[in-house]
Each structure stands twice: as structure tokens, then as C-alpha cells.
Amino acid sequence: MDKVFITKELARFNVTTAALAELRTKYLPLKVTSITDMAGYEQCKIAHQIVKKLRTSIDPKRKEIKEDALNFSRQVDTEAKRIVASIFEVEEYLLSQRKIVEDEKLRVKEEKEQAERDREEKITAEEERLKQQKEEQDRREQEQAEEADRLEREKKDFDDEKERQEQEEKERPERERREREDREQAEREETARREARQPDVDKLKLLAKKLEEIKLPKVKSIEAQTVLSATSAALGDICKKLKTGL
Numbered sequence: 001m002d003k004v005f006i007t008k009e010l011a012r013f014n015v016t017t018a019a020l021a022e023l024r025t026k027y028l029p030l031k032v033t034s035i036t037d038m039a040g041y042e043q044c045k046i047a048h049q050i051v052k053k054l055r056t057s058i059d060p061k062r063k064e065i066k067e068d069a070l071n072f073s074r075q076v077d078t079e080a081k082r083i084v085a086s087i088f089e090v091e092e093y094l095l096s097q098r099k100i101v102e103d104e105k106l107r108v109k110e111e112k113e114q115a116e117r118d119r120e121e122k123i124t125a126e127e128e129r130l131k132q133q134k135e136e137q138d139r140r141e142q143e144q145a146e147e148a149d150r151l152e153r154e155k156k157d158f159d160d161e162k163e164r165q166e167q168e169e170k171e172r173p174e175r176e177r178r179e180r181e182d183r184e185q186a187e188r189e190e191t192a193r194r195e196a197r198q199p200d201v202d203k204l205k206l207l208a209k210k211l212e213e214i215k216l217p218k219v220k221s222i223e224a225q226t227v228l229s230a231t232s233a234a235l236g237d238i239c240k241k242l243k244t245g246l
Contacts, residue, residue: 027051208242211235 027047032040216232219225 023051023054204242208239211239211242 030040030044030047032044212235214235216228219228
């Protein structure tokens with residue numbers, strides 16, 4: 001907005017900077033020296049009423065000046081809207097004409113991009129299919145190899161077991177002969193041992209018989225009975241050991 005116009009409008013307040021300075025110079029020196037200073041009180045009272053009236057006159061003038069400015073602002077907005085609407089009508093028409101070509105370009109571009117995406121998706125899908133196919137083939141080959149290994153191990157185990165059984169069957173007569181001879185030898189040795197210790201066995205059994213024939217005395221005291229009972233038990237254990245010790 002033009003500075004001259006603004007200055008002219010603000011001057012309508014009718015309170016210049018010089019007037020404000022004069023107001024301060026004139027009234028600020030006034031003072032009430034005490035509660036009995038009635039002359040000073042009257043001067044301040046009258047001055048206060050004058051200054052208050054001047055202050056309260058400012059706001060109505062502000063509203064008056066501002067109303068003119070607001071009316072002007074509203075007129076500016078209205079005119080701007082009218083101009084914009086008129087321009088926008090032409091702009092929209094020209095845009096519709098541009099879009100005839102630009103929309104087609106956009107359609108062609110999007111169609112091309114979609115075709116490229118479809119092509120890439122198809123390639124990706126085919127690569128994934130081939131990958132899965134190879135993985136499945138590798139898995140089958142691995143299973144076949146493992147099955148072949150299993151069959152080979154089973155055949156080897158079967159052949160080894162058959163060979164072991166055949167060898168065992170081949171060696172069985174000789175093994176049974178040796179086992180029979182070993183048993184016969186063991187029996188002969190055992191018979192020889194029994195015959196060799198038989199005199200001692202007879203002597204031990206005879207001793208056991210003599211010990212069993214011992215007549216234990218009859219005693220009356222508890223202590224003697226206890227000793228005699230222990231002796232009888234010990235003699236029983238000794239006789240049993242003599243009979244079965246060898």
C-alpha cells in the first residue's frame with residue numbers, strides 16, 4: 001500500500017508525535033506533594049480527565065479508520081476472486097486440451113511399464129520354476145543314490161553273513177571235535193583230581209564223623225551253657241566244612 005496514503009490515514013487520529021511529547025512535558029511534572037496538597041490534587045485530577053478523554057477517543061477513531069481499510073480489503077478480495085475465476089476458466093480449458101495429448105502419453109507410458117513388469121514377472125516365474133525343477137531333480141537323484149548305497153550295504157552285509165555262516169559250517173566239525181576233546185580232557189583231569197584227593201576227603205569225613213560223635217557235657221550255669229552252645233555251633237560249622245571243603 002502507498003506510504004503517502006498510509007501516513008494520511010494515520011493522521012486522522014489527530015494526535016501527532018509532537019502532541020504526545022507536549023502531553024508528557026505538560027503533565028508528567030505535575031505532582032501531589034502530600035495528602036493536604038489540594039492544589040496539586042486538583043491540577044492532577046483535571047489533567048487526568050483530559051488525558052483519559054484523549055485516550056478513550058483513540059479507539060473509536062481506530063475502528064473508523066480500520067473499517068475503511070477493511071472495506072477496501074474486502075473489495076480487493078472480491079475483485080481478486082473474480083479475476084482468478086475468469087483466469088481459471090481459461091486455464092482449465094487449456095489444461096483439458098493439453099491432457100488430450102498428455103493423458104495419451106501417460107497411458108502409453110504406463111502400458112509400456114506394465115508390459116515390462118509383466119515380462120520381468122514372467123522371467124522371474126520361469127527362473128523360479130526351473131530352480132524348483134532342478135532342486136526336485138537333485139533331490140530325486142540324491143534319494144536314488146542313497147537307496148543304491150543302502151541296497152549295496154545290505155547286499156554286502158548279506159554276502160558277509162552268508163560267507164560267515166558258510167565258513168562257520170565248514171569249520172563246525174573241526175570245532176565240535178576240538179570242543180569234544182576239550183570236554184573229555186577236562187573230565188579226565190577232573191576225575192584224576194577227585195581220585196587224587198579222595199584219601200584226604202575220606203580222612204576229613206572221618207574226622208567230621210568223630211567230631212559229631214563227641215558227647216558234650218551237661219552244664220548248669222548260664223555262662224557255661226552259652227560257651228557250650230557256641231562250641232556246638234562251631235563244631236557243626238567245622239563238620240560241614242570238613243564234609244564239603246574239597
